[in-house]
Amino acid sequence: MRALVILWLAIPQLLSGQVAWQVSMHVGRAEHRVRDAGGLFPASGTVFGAAVGVDIGHQFTVSAEALGGRFNADSSASIDDHSIAQVLLLGGMKVRPWLTVQAGPVFRNISNAVARQQWTALRVGGEAYVPLGLEGVRGVLRGYWMPLVSVSGLPRPDVALAASAGVEWRGPRIGVGTRYVLERYDFPENAGDRRIEEVSVLRVWVSAFWSSP
Amino acid sequence: MIRASLFAILALVPGALSSQDNTAELLDRAAKYHADLDVERELVLLRQVISPSSPFVVTHDQRVQAYKYLGAALVVLGQTDSGIVYMRAALERDPFVDLEPQKFTPAELAAFGEAKRLTFGLGVRPIPFDTIDPRTERVHFTVMSTHSTALLVEVRTAGDPAGVMLFRGDNDGPRELQWDGVMPNGRLAGAGRYELVLIGISRLTQRADSTRLYFSIQQNHPRLEDTLPAFGPRDLLPEQHPPSAARAQLFKGLGVGAAALLISQVLANSELEGGGGKLAAGVAVTASVAGIVAFVRGRRHREIPANVTANAQRQTARAGANAATLQRNRERLEKTLLVIAPAAGVGP
Numbered sequence: 001m002r003a004l005v006i007l008w009l010a011i012p013q014l015l016s017g018q019v020a021w022q023v024s025m026h027v028g029r030a031e032h033r034v035r036d037a038g039g040l041f042p043a044s045g046t047v048f049g050a051a052v053g054v055d056i057g058h059q060f061t062v063s064a065e066a067l068g069g070r071f072n073a074d075s076s077a078s079i080d081d082h083s084i085a086q087v088l089l090l091g092g093m094k095v096r097p098w099l100t101v102q103a104g105p106v107f108r109n110i111s112n113a114v115a116r117q118q119w120t121a122l123r124v125g126g127e128a129y130v131p132l133g134l135e136g137v138r139g140v141l142r143g144y145w146m147p148l149v150s151v152s153g154l155p156r157p158d159v160a161l162a163a164s165a166g167v168e169w170r171g172p173r174i175g176v177g178t179r180y181v182l183e184r185y186d187f188p189e190n191a192g193d194r195r196i197e198e199v200s201v202l203r204v205w206v207s208a209f210w211s212s213p
Numbered sequence: 214m215i216r217a218s219l220f221a222i223l224a225l226v227p228g229a230l231s232s233q234d235n236t237a238e239l240l241d242r243a244a245k246y247h248a249d250l251d252v253e254r255e256l257v258l259l260r261q262v263i264s265p266s267s268p269f270v271v272t273h274d275q276r277v278q279a280y281k282y283l284g285a286a287l288v289v290l291g292q293t294d295s296g297i298v299y300m301r302a303a304l305e306r307d308p309f310v311d312l313e314p315q316k317f318t319p320a321e322l323a324a325f326g327e328a329k330r331l332t333f334g335l336g337v338r339p340i341p342f343d344t345i346d347p348r349t350e351r352v353h354f355t356v357m358s359t360h361s362t363a364l365l366v367e368v369r370t371a372g373d374p375a376g377v378m379l380f381r382g383d384n385d386g387p388r389e390l391q392w393d394g395v396m397p398n399g400r401l402a403g404a405g406r407y408e409l410v411l412i413g414i415s416r417l418t419q420r421a422d423s424t425r426l427y428f429s430i431q432q433n434h435p436r437l438e439d440t441l442p443a444f445g446p447r448d449l450l451p452e453q454h455p456p457s458a459a460r461a462q463l464f465k466g467l468g469v470g471a472a473a474l475l476i477s478q479v480l481a482n483s484e485l486e487g488g489g490g491k492l493a494a495g496v497a498v499t500a501s502v503a504g505i506v507a508f509v510r511g512r513r514h515r516e517i518p519a520n521v522t523a524n525a526q527r528q529t530a531r532a533g534a535n536a537a538t539l540q541r542n543r544e545r546l547e548k549t550l551l552v553i554a555p556a557a558g559v560g561p
Contacts, residue, residue: 031492033485033486035482035484035485040485040486042485130465130468130469132462132465132469132500132503132504133458133461133462133465133504133507133508134462134507134510139466139468139472139500139503141472163480164476165470165472165473165493165496166469166473166496166500167469167496167503178495178496180476180477180489180493180495180496180497182476182477182480182489182493184480184481186482196484196485198481198482198485200477200481200492200493201489202489202492202496
């Protein structure tokens with residue numbers, strides 16, 4: 001409670017510094033693979049999304065991202081065709097000019113014609129930048145551990161990790177980038193069977209930047 | 214015993230102190246006798262002064278004075294040739310010696326004139342301690358030749374073969390000269406040891422003579438400021454990337470690409486028979502291409518424009534500061550005073 005009060009009091013001071021905004025549009029190709037009950041159910045599709053990021057001062061960042069798309073089973077049309085929609089919120093603090101530690105919740109909804117599954121997870125991790133020697137071009141590496149994951153109808157997974165690697169160019173006003181993202185969830189064994197789930201995405205995006213004093 | 218020694222010392226000290234006074238007293242009495250034309254008594258006193266067995270200390274000036282009066286007294290006695298010999302002895306020791314017309318007879322003056330014609334000597338008066346502002350004041354020298362002489366007078370840095378010529382021409386007798394303190398290079402004389410050199414050739418005897426007067430100069434001016442030192446290697450930013458930087462960019466690009474492939478291969482669960490390897494390859498190719506482009510560009514363009522600009526700004530700022538410092542120092546040097554002092558040393 002006390003931490004929330006301190007955060008609440010700090011917000012005006014943080015906002016009084018320079019604020020830089022970033023809005024980006026994403027499109028990507030994704031694969032959703034699930035192994036359960038002895039079968040493998042791969043699906044793939046195109047995802048679209050949008051994100052808003054705010055740099056507050058020189059140290060703090062906040063971002064929100066919404067992403068969704070339709071996934072079709074690779075074999076044939078079936079009830080394994082489904083849609084995924086997710087919202088990701090992340091707060092970050094730059095501990096080095098090239099390193100930001102981040103944490104935030106993820107809300108995901110997976111639905112098909114007959115059912116809907118709700119995912120909620122807390123991500124903790126970081127983002128590292130690798131300048132590539134070309135003006136505005138840098139590599140971006142991300143890694144997250146999800147200590148708290150809640151999936152409707154399923155137990156909490158033993159392993160919940162996410163990682164990504166990408167390259168982006170950031171100009172004075174606009175930027176473009178691409179990123180490969182992998183999320184892995186290993187659920188506990190149940191009656192001799194173990195559910196494993198994985199989402200991998202190759203995204204490209206276009207961003208616009210501006211700042212206010 | 215000690216008391217006796219003290220008495221002996223006390224008895225001798227006044228004698229020693231008064232010996233020079235005694236010579237001066239003898240010369241005063243001789244001059245008085247000369248004025249009274251009591252030449253016989255005068256000669257006795259003067260011969261006592263110049264005698265090697267004189268118990269009194271005789272200074273250079275006193276000896277010159279004695280020779281002068283001796284010569285004049287002998288002229289009065291009709292021994293003009295002997296008188297001229299003593300007058301020449303006086304002139305050889307001090308070319309500035311002279312007979313005052315109000316104290317000496319025309320015969321004495323004529324004999325002294327003959328002595329000057331027969332004796333060739335150059336002289337320069339000692340320079341006193343002085344401080345001059347070269348913008349408005351001059352250093353004064355008085356030089357002398359005993360008779361008509363082709364004379365050259367120069368101020369030189371001690372030991373230099375040439376200097377500032379103050380006079381060149383015929384001279385007979387004393388001459389006042391001035392020097393503004395400026396050397397042949399147009400700069401004010403710096404701190405150091407200098408010499409006033411007189412070189413002359415007698416117009417009568419064709420004999421050559423020279424003499425020197427040594428003096429020192431110190432410059433007195435407000436304290437000067439130091440200029441900023443030149444930038445060292447650590448004061449400037451590197452203007453070029455090292456050759457290894459391009460390789461590093463290549464490895465970074467390849468590294469990011471490898472990271473994408475590693476994520477798809479290592480982090481992914483093999484039981485799912487795929488981790489989006491084709492998707493990861495897209496990022497791997499992009500990152501590798503970026504690294505290769507950075508490598509090629511880094512090899513061709515090693516300069517760092519931002520650092521080049523920053524260094525140029527630093528150099529400009531330093532040059533500006535130094536120019537201002539030099540201007541202030543010039544203004545201070547323009548107010549330099551020359552402190553002149555006699556220096557030890559004798560010239561031929």
